[in-house]
Structure formats: C-alpha cells, structure tokens
Amino acid sequence: xxxxxxxxxxxxxxxxxxxxxxxxxxxKDTKEVPYEMKVKGFLANDANINExxxxxxxxxxxxxxxxxxxxxxxxxxxxPPVIExxxxxxxxxxxxxxxx
Amino acid sequence: xxxxNEIISNSxxxxxxxxxxxxIAFDYEKMMTVLGxxxxxxxxxxxxxxxxxxxxxxLKQLTKLIRNISPKxxxxxxxxxxxxxxxSGSFKDRRASxxxxxxxxxxxxxxxxxxSGNYGxxxxxxxxxxxxxxxxxxxxxDSDGIGQPEIIEKARKCESLGAEVVQLSVGxxxxxxxxxxxxxxxxxxxxxxxxxxxAGVETLGYEIASEVQQQFGKEPAAVCITHAxxxxxxxxxxxxxxxGNIQTKIIGVSxxxxxxxxASDQDFNRKSxxxxxxxxxxxxxxxxxxxxxxxxxxxxxxxxxxxxTVTQGxxxxxxxxxxxxxxxxxxxxxxxxxxxxxxxxxxxxEDEIIVVQETEYTGAGKHxxxxxxxxxxxxxxxxxxxxxxxxPGSTIVIPEHIQQLRVEEIDLERIRESYLRNKLKxxxxxxxxxxxxxxxxxxxxxxxxxxxxxxxxxxxxxx
Numbered sequence: 001x002x003x004x005x006x007x008x009x010x011x012x013x014x015x016x017x018x019x020x021x022x023x024x025x026x027x028k029d030t031k032e033v034p035y036e037m038k039v040k041g042f043l044a045n046d047a048n049i050n051e052x053x054x055x056x057x058x059x060x061x062x063x064x065x066x067x068x069x070x071x072x073x074x075x076x077x078x079x080p081p082v083i084e085x086x087x088x089x090x091x092x093x094x095x096x097x098x099x100x
Numbered sequence: 101x102x103x104x105n106e107i108i109s110n111s112x113x114x115x116x117x118x119x120x121x122x123x124i125a126f127d128y129e130k131m132m133t134v135l136g137x138x139x140x141x142x143x144x145x146x147x148x149x150x151x152x153x154x155x156x157x158x159l160k161q162l163t164k165l166i167r168n169i170s171p172k173x174x175x176x177x178x179x180x181x182x183x184x185x186x187x188s189g190s191f192k193d194r195r196a197s198x199x200x201x202x203x204x205x206x207x208x209x210x211x212x213x214x215x216s217g218n219y220g221x222x223x224x225x226x227x228x229x230x231x232x233x234x235x236x237x238x239x240x241x242d243s244d245g246i247g248q249p250e251i252i253e254k255a256r257k258c259e260s261l262g263a264e265v266v267q268l269s270v271g272x273x274x275x276x277x278x279x280x281x282x283x284x285x286x287x288x289x290x291x292x293x294x295x296x297x298x299a300g301v302e303t304l305g306y307e308i309a310s311e312v313q314q315q316f317g318k319e320p321a322a323v324c325i326t327h328a329x330x331x332x333x334x335x336x337x338x339x340x341x342x343x344g345n346i347q348t349k350i351i352g353v354s355x356x357x358x359x360x361x362x363a364s365d366q367d368f369n370r371k372s373x374x375x376x377x378x379x380x381x382x383x384x385x386x387x388x389x390x391x392x393x394x395x396x397x398x399x400x401x402x403x404x405x406x407x408x409t410v411t412q413g414x415x416x417x418x419x420x421x422x423x424x425x426x427x428x429x430x431x432x433x434x435x436x437x438x439x440x441x442x443x444x445x446x447x448x449x450e451d452e453i454i455v456v457q458e459t460e461y462t463g464a465g466k467h468x469x470x471x472x473x474x475x476x477x478x479x480x481x482x483x484x485x486x487x488x489x490x491x492p493g494s495t496i497v498i499p500e501h502i503q504q505l506r507v508e509e510i511d512l513e514r515i516r517e518s519y520l521r522n523k524l525k526x527x528x529x530x531x532x533x534x535x536x537x538x539x540x541x542x543x544x545x546x547x548x549x550x551x552x553x554x555x556x557x558x559x560x561x562x563x
Contacts, residue, residue, distance in 0.1 A: 033243035059264035076249040076465040079473035089424030
C-alpha cells in the first residue's frame, strides 16, 4: 500500500557525492558523511515510497531521487517561551522613567 | 569543474577579462560601471519593482535610554532604516532587483541563486514579479537531516514565492552544485557578488545620506552595517560616498562565531546565526575573490573604517529591547548592527547621529524564541549573565542589563595584512609593478607608502 499517486507533493533525496568523492580539504566530520540534496515537487508518475521517483519542481525541472516524504511539512515553530527573554526591558523602562 | 569560467561567463554574460589590468590588478570602478546604470537609474528600476524608499525611523526611546546611561553630553541620536519594509522583508531585495531585472533584459528565462539567507526570498520575489523561473540552493541541514529554524523558514518563504528550493547538506560543494545547475538550466547567475548585486545596495547608502541631510542638515557620524559577505558594507558605503558623505564612519558589525568551523557538519547547528557573522565576514574581507564570480564586486576592506563584533546573546537581547521599547518586532540578524550602535552611541556626542542601516522581517524560525529553543535542543547553555562569558558553540549569554553590552574591535591592521598575504601568496612581491601596488593600496584603503613598507618588511619571507 505504499504506492504514491502521480501529482502528489513530495520530497526526494539524492546523494550527490559519497564521502570518498568529497573535497579533500574538508574537516573530518564533514568528509565522513555523504553530500546530500533534498528537493520538493509534484510526483511525475506513480511511485513507491523509499524508491526512486521523478518529480516536477516548482521551476518545472524534472529531478530523480529517492522518494522520502509525502506532503513534507514545515515543522519550524516558535516553541515554548524562553524565560531568559521575558524580563528584558523592565529595568530599561525604569531607567527611561528615572525610577532607578 | 574545468568549465567553471565558461559557465560563469555564460550565466552572467559579462566578460570579466576586460577588467584585468595586470597580473594582480583589475579595474574595479570600470567593472562597476559596465552595468550602464547610474544610481538614479538603479533607483528607477527599484521603484518599478517596489523596492527601496524604506522608512528611516528615529529610535527615540532607545536614544533616551542611551543618554540616561551615558556621560553628560554623550549619547548620539539613533536612526534605523527599516529595510523589513521591502517586498520580501529585507535589504536583499535591493540586491535581487537589479540582478533579476538584468536577467529579464538579457533574455534569460530563469535565475539561480546560491544562498541560505534572505537573498533567496528576495530573488524569488523579484523573479515572481518579472515572470522568471527561480531556483534557490541552500546549505540547509547537517548529516542527520536537521536544519536550523531560520533556514527552514527561508526555504518556506522561497517556496511560497514560487521558487524551487534545493536543500543541501553542509559543505562548500554548494558552489559546484550551483554551477552544475546553471549549466543544466542556462539560467542567469543571480550571484550575491556580481556588480548588479552591489550596485543595488548603493541606493540604501544614498537614501540614508539624503534623508539624514534633509531631516537633520548634516552627515551621520557613523553608519553601522551588519557585515557578512561584504556586499552590504560595500554597497552602502559606495552609496553614502556617491551622495557626498565623506565624514561618515563606515562600521562593519558581525556576530562573533570564533572557534566554529563553517564547513563542519557538527558545528553547523551549534550557531544561532546563519548570516552576519564572522564565519563569513573574516574570510570574505581578507579574500573577497573566494566567490562564484571571477571578481567579487563586494570589496569591504576598501571602505571599512572600523570592524567590530558583538555576541549572539547581545543581539537577542537587543532584538527584545527593540520590540519592547520601540514597538518594532524585527528579525535578529538585522539587529546585529543595532547592538553595536547602542554601545557606540554612548561614545558619541548628543548632537551626532548614528544610523543602523537595516532591519529584516521576523516570524517562526526567524525569532529569538525559535532560535534559542533550537540552541537549547542542540545542547547550548543559554543563560542570563555577563556577555563576556559568551563562547560560540557552547554558551549563549543573554545580558542582564543594558550596561553589559560591549563591542569588540577586530584589528583592521591584521585584516589588511591577512588580505595582502592571501593576495600575494604565489607572487614574487619584489616584481610587483606600479599598477599592482596602486590596486593593492586601494583594496586595503591605504596609500602607496603602506604597500612599499609591507613589501620591504616581507620581501625575504614571501619571495
């Protein structure tokens, strides 16, 4: 049941360079890992998740890659309050009003 | 990538060889004028594209606060150019507008930009207006697939403006991927470092100079400019000079990220700032031609009078203060120069003016709350205290009060030496001709004697 329908908004992933092909002057931690690319687009044909697929991107390019995500989410947010920021301004307003 | 120069030349349609005047030197001013646009024409193009003419706000509350803590008679008036009012929310629209206009005029069907910053959204926005396709390449995540909230937000914004976003893992191979994309698509290279991208920023300096003149009848004593790749400093300074401001001090300000390696997969998410930091500003100031064009049009060392750093915690603090005292909620990266201005204003006389020359939009991902939560998740120790305890990659110290804000000077003499060392690495410095020496003198904003003295001091070491 992993068939994804043509036209679905998805993300594909590609390894552009394997570790051994990466630039020699890189720091060790970067040189040890592959160089990867992720692009979103509309699936050009029905495809299976985790298999190769072709997408049409927003610029109209056809790109092949491993189908990794369906309807990929933007999951960045604000998150919980940051207490360290909440009191900023109180003392400064006192200085402004000469209440220090 | 043997075809680097060919691809670069095809994707810009500018023959850079015409500017070379000797083995080391090139004619920078000639390169900046082959565009064929003077500043009035640039303003016209930007007006058509709804870019520029942003408000210049007087930060009255912050000025008053600074005067209350400064010695008597000190505390310059602080002005801020609200560049968040541009179509995509930052001054980068100025850089993108001219590049995309040029792409359209030259018959390209699309544009490519390699940037993890606000420039991507700016190019996407301008491309949308001009009906061109747009591809933005970002260095977006580490090898675990984790990306900083700020970069994810920038990808979202590009996609919402109709651009294709190619997200890459950490590494300088971004440059080659961008070249391969240009080669495949035959799109225009909307490089951050082309003459277009720099000429586009000149209007920002020009607007500041003319507005301050009209409102206050004088030149600003200083303009604080958030400094990364050098385009912001170069373009703003050139615009100020073109208006006729010669006294105004050009102050570059970067977030201090000392000790973090910019090509390191593991360090990638240990910083909270993705731009305006020393990881860009130091290498680009000391070696500007490490870019995606043969000659970088951003040459900050020609213009910098002062180069200072502030800490991540100080910028977050300043961002909160701007919101709470001035009612202006803006993104942290643009507030780097405001953090410095709050300190520098205390040293200037009351009747002087200091200008913070940009703001940027804010929102999920591009906000101190999002960025500090992310930092905490990465194991960074976030606490309130003395910013002197700041250690990039380990701690973010949020100042407890305004008097704790400090700036740190970067020694421009060392930066100049470093520039010359990079430039003359494989050269016999005893054989430099007059053309070369004059060029080097202009590059570092010093006279010919300075260069002669440098050669004398180093001739045995370097030759």
